[in-house]
Amino acid sequence: MKRLIILLLSAALAGCASVMPASAPPALFADAGFAPPSEPVSAENLFKLSPAMRAYLNSPTFTQLLRNRGARHGLIEALYSKTDLKLEYESKVTRTAAQTYEARSGNCLSLVIMTAAFAKELGMPVHFQSVNVDDLWSRAGGLYLASNHVNISLGERATDIQRGYDPDRHLVVDFIPRDDAAKLRSRQLEEEDIVALYLNNRAAEALVQQRTDDAYWWAKAAVSARPGAVSPLNTLGVVYQRHGDLALAEQAFRTALTREPENLAVLRNLQPLLVKLGRPLEAQQLEKRIAAIEPYPPYHFFDQGMVALKAGDFDGARDLFEREVKRAPFNDEFRFWLGIAHLRLGHMSDAREHITLAVNNSTSSDMREVYSSKLHYLRTLVQTGTRIR
Missing domain, CATH: 1.25.40.10 (Tetratricopeptide repeat domain)
Incomplete structure (x- = not known):
């Protein structure tokens, strides 16, 4: 069977170290080996509202909906009911808040980002969450892609006293059925985690499109945004592996494994790399270790x-x-x-x-x-x- 690289796409950064290093080790990066990016690589405007979004916030329809339903429920009804904006779930592209609003579609991370942008503008406390669900696997561009799930919870504004303000009460906004979401464990994420997820997704999407140079710059930005996270390190290793920089790929994978020694995505990427590096005995030992953790790989x-x-x-x-x-x-x-x-x-x-x-x-x-x-x-x-x- 042809071996395909396994890549964590929307993983929830479970590999964050308990103490984050201040910055990624410079030795992990190899800027000189890659062409400049074909587009700006940044998350600076990730949550920025576009003029169209501000116009919608100030529209009579939206204002009336908030008045009738309350700020949180009114916002969610406005964004996700089929009678107004008609936003659709689409997994292919990870977008900023403004891009998601313009396209009227996005994956779960894009929808979370756009919802957060609106909520913050309305003065609502925002909490991001990683939801403990099994990875959803897919294949594209010669890669295995594993997606985890994120959602968002909205707190009440202190000004909403007429409805009985409770700072500990939150409304969870999810894109899976509410009954299922309530049963699943979740872990709070920082906004920096969401930024790193966005950058990591962009790297993965560039890899699928065979844009290896662009993928490098997005992966570097993701590693720099959250240096202790496993997923961006894994993605960076995949970029190096595809680019033919095998020693750098091993270094990225080894760095990831120091944080999460049994991460199967990283282990499965490292095993064929060791074969290419001419170290078959190490590869065989690692293959046995992988089989002990998971006998049957995805697909x-x-x-x-x-x-x-x-x-x-x-x-x-x-x-x-x-x-x-x-x-x-x-x-x-x-x-x-x-x-x-x-x-x-x-x-x-x-x-x-x-x-x-x-x-x-x-x-x-x-x-x-x-x-x-x-x-x-x-x-x-x-x-x-x-x-x-």
Whole structure:
């Protein structure tokens, strides 16, 4: 099986050291080896409101909504109801607050950033949180991408005395069902963590687009923003590895492992790197260590299922896809192909169920269209009584 690099995309910086170093070790950076960035690399305007955002804040509609619903509930209703701004979830690009507002879409981090920008402008206390959910894996541009989840909670303004001001009462704004969010553990993040996440995401997105030079500058900025965090160090190592700077890649990975010795993303990146460096015995030892932590890597059963599906073994494909779905129930790609396996077996109801879940779980508008098209086709088959074998 072709080895692909594992990269933490929206990870919640769980690798922050208890005592942060003041700055990243200069030896980790190699500016001279990379072309200047093709765009400004900065998070300076991350939370800055655009003129259009300020105009919306001052609009009669928004003002009336705050008056009727209260500041916090009015803001959330304005941003995320389907009758006003009609913001959509889209995972491909991480944006600033102003860019998210203009595009009317963003991933969970972008939506958190934009919500925070509005809330801070309205004088609300803002708290960022890392939510303890399983990583959501995807593949793009020759990379494995693991996304964790962040949300935001809004405190009450001291001026909201008419509703009974309580400084300890917070409204959690999340992009997963409220019942699920309430059951999950969370950890508070600092605004600096959000900045580092944004920079790290931009590095990952540049890597997916094969823009290695740009990825370096974004990754460097992320490491500099939060020097004790594992995810940016891992991303920097991936950049070096793709650029052919193997010794620097190892140094970045080793630095990350001093903070989080059993981080699987870093370990899985380091193992093939050791092979390339001509140290097979170290690589074998590390492979055994990885297997002891996690015997089956992400996509293990999915890839086997695709082989079975192409071979016409639809029962085997279904069983393998089910094993992958059990490990990652919200992965739209796994759900979709499990639905296809059921379709090939003639299990129309099961196929419709899993493809519907693929539509609902997808974070990409392009893939939602693909899944919806297949779902429409499946409904047509059901209506006409056609069976697929």
